Amino acid sequence: MKKTYDLNVLERTSIITPDQLREEFPMTEKATQTVLDGRQDIKNILDGKDSRLLIITGPCSIISRRQALEYGQRLAGLQEKVKKNIRLVMRVYFEKPRTNVGFKGLISDPHIDRKSFDIDEGLRKARKILMDLNEMGVAAGTEILSQTAAERLSGLITWACIGARTTESQNHREWASAFSMPVGFKNGTDGNLDTAINALLAASSSQVFVGNDPFGVTSRVISRGNRYCHIVLRGGKRPNYDPVSIGEACDMLSRHPSLQKSVIVDCSHKNSGKDYHKQGEVFNHLLIQRVGHTNGVHIKPNRAICGMMLESNIEAGSQPFVYGETRKEDLNPFVSITDACIGWDETEALILAAHQQL
Numbered sequence: 007m008k009k010t011y012d013l014n015v016l017e018r019t020s021i022i023t024p025d026q027l028r029e030e031f032p033m034t035e036k037a038t039q040t041v042l043d044g045r046q047d048i049k050n051i052l053d054g055k056d057s058r059l060l061i062i063t064g065p066c067s068i069i070s071r072r073q074a075l076e077y078g079q080r081l082a083g084l085q086e087k088v089k090k091n092i093r094l095v096m097r098v099y100f101e102k103p104r105t106n107v108g109f110k111g112l113i114s115d116p117h118i119d120r121k122s123f124d125i126d127e128g129l130r131k132a133r134k135i136l137m138d139l140n141e142m143g144v145a146a147g148t149e150i151l152s153q154t155a156a157e158r159l160s161g162l163i164t165w166a167c168i169g170a171r172t173t174e175s176q177n178h179r180e181w182a183s184a185f186s187m188p189v190g191f192k193n194g195t196d197g198n199l200d201t202a203i204n205a206l207l208a209a210s211s212s213q214v215f216v217g218n219d220p221f222g223v224t225s226r227v228i229s230r231g232n233r234y235c236h237i238v239l240r241g242g243k244r245p246n247y248d249p250v251s252i253g254e255a256c257d258m259l260s261r262h263p264s265l266q267k268s269v270i271v272d273c274s275h276k277n278s279g280k281d282y283h284k285q286g287e288v289f290n291h292l293l294i295q296r297v298g299h300t301n302g303v304h305i306k307p308n309r310a311i312c313g314m315m316l317e318s319n320i321e322a323g324s325q326p327f328v329y330g331e332t333r334k335e336d337l338n339p340f341v342s343i344t345d346a347c348i349g350w351d352e353t354e355a356l357i358l359a360a361h362q363q364l
């Protein structure tokens with residue numbers, strides 16, 4: 007008989023199970039504490055019990071251990087200086103959703119060569135980086151794009167994000183309903199808010215879906231529903247960080263009593279028109295809305311803005327990178343190869359200034 011399936015599959019290789027990976031890199035007391043404290047802080051911020059501003063900042067994508075740990079070390083120092091008014095979480099993104107094709111992140115391609123795709127190595131690298139950051143007391147936020155990463159890394163994640171390209175995906179909503187950490191859902195790439203509101207309704211409900219157990223065996227999973235899902239505004243056809251757009255999001259959320267009313271706003275992506283130079287402007291604009299005054303002029307403070315996100319790296323901008331051609335050895339680990347980021351100096355200055363104003 008002619009084969010009717012797998013006609014476009016070239017190869018299939020098994021990968022390390024969640025249980026094996028956790029055994030190789032077991033949790034430590036300190037890492038556990040970092041995760042639990044960070045999650046609790048974010049829950050309190052979302053609930054309005056903690057008045058600090060949440061800032062999720064870090065590279066568009068992690069491309070090396072050196073970069074992640076250097077950024078983490080700087081962030082740990084900064085957190086100490088701003089701890090009274092600001093809660094920092096590092097963006098530690100290992101999975102990149104692409105508009106079409108491109109580098110899909112360090113888990114998919116840890117050697118960044120577009121040919122080895124050593125996913126086991128990628129997962130090991132990611133888990134080790136997350137372990138080290140949490141050991142340093144740095145809480146990690148990441149986009150969850152695959153069930154594989156979620157099942158192997160989620161214990162080390164303080165805040166998760168479902169990206170604009172997957173907010174409408176039923177699978178992602180189901181996983182989020184089972185996650186232990188607060189989860190941000192971005193609005194759709196076109197700016198549609200209904201997509202994110204529907205995601206919040208689905209993810210805050212109990213769901214029954216198919217997942218894997220710690221040994222990698224396909225299983226039926228029943229989730230409790232995650233009441234710490236919330237919206238992340240990232241712009242779309244137009245930016246949505248202005249007071250009218252944020253007001254619109256808040257009005258839509260208020261129609262659903264069970265949903266989180268606080269919003270996080272992404273200063274990058276379509277809110278900055280993908281121009282990293284504009285992130286600071288967006289950040290400062292949001293800060294004015296949040297604190298309610300600027301140069302002595304008072305406006306109504308908007309406490310619904312509970313957090314902001316920055317795409318920030320050690321060095322500003324992005325570097326020339328042709329996927330499959332540029333060699334990893336030739337890359338500067340401190341400069342982005344995906345979206346351009348603001349540099350550390352600007353990041354630090356923005357956050358220190360925000361701390362003064364809050």
Ligand SMILES: O=C[C@H](O)[C@H](O)COP(=O)(O)O
Nearest residue numbers: 066102103104105106108345
């Ligand atoms: O933040 C990252 C990018 O905006 C996202 O992954 C899409 O990137 P692309 O449009 O370059 O594929």
Ligand SMILES: C=C(OP(=O)(O)O)C(=O)O
Nearest residue numbers: 103169170171192240275
């Ligand atoms: C891909 C990202 O964002 P978005 O889903 O908003 O495009 C990101 O934050 O890296």
